[in-house]
Amino acid sequence: MNAIPLTSAATAYPVADWRDFLALTKPRVLSLVVFTGLCGLLAAPVTIHPVLGFTAILCIALGAGAAGALNQWYEADLDAKMARTAKRPLPAGRMAPESALHFGVGLAAFSVLLMGLALNLLAAAILLASILYYVVIYTVWLKRRTPQNIVIGGGAGAFPAMIGWAAATGRVDMLPVLLFVLVFLWTAPHFWALALFIRMDYAAAGVPMLPVVAGLRMTRIQQFLYTVPMAASAVAPWALGLTGMLYGVAAIALTVPFVVLSAQVALSRESDPAAMKPERRLFAYSIVYLFAVFGALVADRWLLA
Amino acid sequence: MTPEEDIRRRQRNRAAAMALVLGLLVVLFYAISIAKMAAK
The missing domain is CATH 1.10.357.140 (UbiA prenyltransferase)
Known part of the structure; x- marks a missing residue:
């Protein structure tokens, strides 16, 4: 049957x-x-x-x-x-x-x-x-x-x-709001770094990603403009006394390389996607960065509590 | 494998996956009930 x-x-x-x-x-x-x-x-x-x-x-x-x-x-x-x-x-x-x-x-x-x-x-x-x-x-x-x-x-x-x-x-409370702001601002350099070297895909699909509609130069500037307040929001929980020294040191140590990589992307003039090494490095590091900053936050809470 | 056999295999796999999910939810709901009673 x-x-x-x-x-x-x-x-x-x-x-x-x-x-x-x-x-x-x-x-x-x-x-x-x-x-x-x-x-x-x-x-x-x-x-x-x-x-x-x-x-x-x-x-x-x-x-x-x-x-x-x-x-x-x-x-x-x-x-x-x-x-x-x-x-x-x-x-x-x-x-x-x-x-x-x-x-x-x-x-x-x-x-x-x-x-x-x-x-x-x-x-x-x-x-x-x-x-x-x-x-x-x-x-x-x-x-x-x-x-x-x-x-x-x-x-x-x-x-x-x-x-x-x-x-x-x-x-x-204030701390989760700052974490919200951190991830919100992190998204711009993270995704625009990716969009810079796969922009042809977005252009073919008709998605108005920034590199497609505003060009490489503007995207590189804008990703850095988002990175600066992101760096501030990463350090803010420690600066405002919401976390301990462990998080503060980790946040600074992790954020400085992020800002440097973002600045390298901002200063780059490369237009060939295959040769965009700073963009690829920033994209890869941005993933590690978010995991590490959040991991440091938990370590700070549990180790220093 | 004929197309009909392939469809049957997919249906069996989906049914098995759904049974597993439902079984795990039963365990989860039981554990949540115990946890919430313990909290009170």
């Missing part, structure tokens, strides 16, 4: 593999989201039951995964035009768009509900705001309309540390 149809709901598409659903959540982006969320949770001046702490991080990861899935659902046409994203499940035709939409909405609703029921309403509200911010304000509204898209999108990536803190304490 074979009563069950062998095609997916949208009959033109194959039955998606579970790995395709996992790919929708952008697992590599999730690692940074989970890490900053965990650091926000661990840096909070309260202890939280390990099960509830795990649940908070799980909700942050599921919420970010849902936002990633909805982003891929909306941007399937763009992803198909860029080599970096053309093999994702939707542009590759391995999944029905409806499946991605239902998966994203379901996961978002579940993550917010679980956060509200298991932790607190403030954390759930910020999680919901971060999902809506990424999907509606960034993906749908501004990404295709402004060259400052990546700066605005950075706000979504800046939420997890604040959510982790709110999940642990039930409130939002």
Whole structure:
């Protein structure tokens, strides 16, 4: 007997593999989201039951995964035009768009509900705001309309540390706000360094990334203009007495090379993507930098407490 | 493997993944309940 149809709901598409659903959540982006969320949770001046702490991080990861899935659902046409994203499940035709939409909405609703029921309403509200911010304000509204898209999108990536803190304490204090500002400002040099050497991909897809619409020179200047206040926000928690000396020393030691690399990019005149070594170094270091600064924050809290 | 067998294999894998997720959620909800009761 074979009563069950062998095609997916949208009959033109194959039955998606579970790995395709996992790919929708952008697992590599999730690692940074989970890490900053965990650091926000661990840096909070309260202890939280390990099960509830795990649940908070799980909700942050599921919420970010849902936002990633909805982003891929909306941007399937763009992803198909860029080599970096053309093999994702939707542009590759391995999944029905409806499946991605239902998966994203379901996961978002579940993550917010679980956060509200298991932790607190403030954390759930910020999680919901971060999902809506990424999907509606960034993906749908501004990404295709402004060259400052990546700066605005950075706000979504800046939420997890604040959510982790709110999940642990039930409130939002100055330190998580500074962490939000740090990640928000970090996004500009991080993504513009990348955009400088893959700008042809963005140009082909019609995304108004800064190097595409304003040129290399302006992008190099702007990434440095964001790096300066980012450096200040990285050191501010120590300067304001919100952290100990361990964080202060680590933040300065890590931020100085970032500023130097950013200055090298600002002064570069290279236009051949293959020869853009300062840009590649800044992009690579920016990832290590964020992990290290947040790691130093947690180490400061736990070792000096 | 025929296309029909491939579809069946994917459906089986998805069902197994969903069963695993649901099982883990049962354990998680139980643990959350215990943790919240302990907190009170």
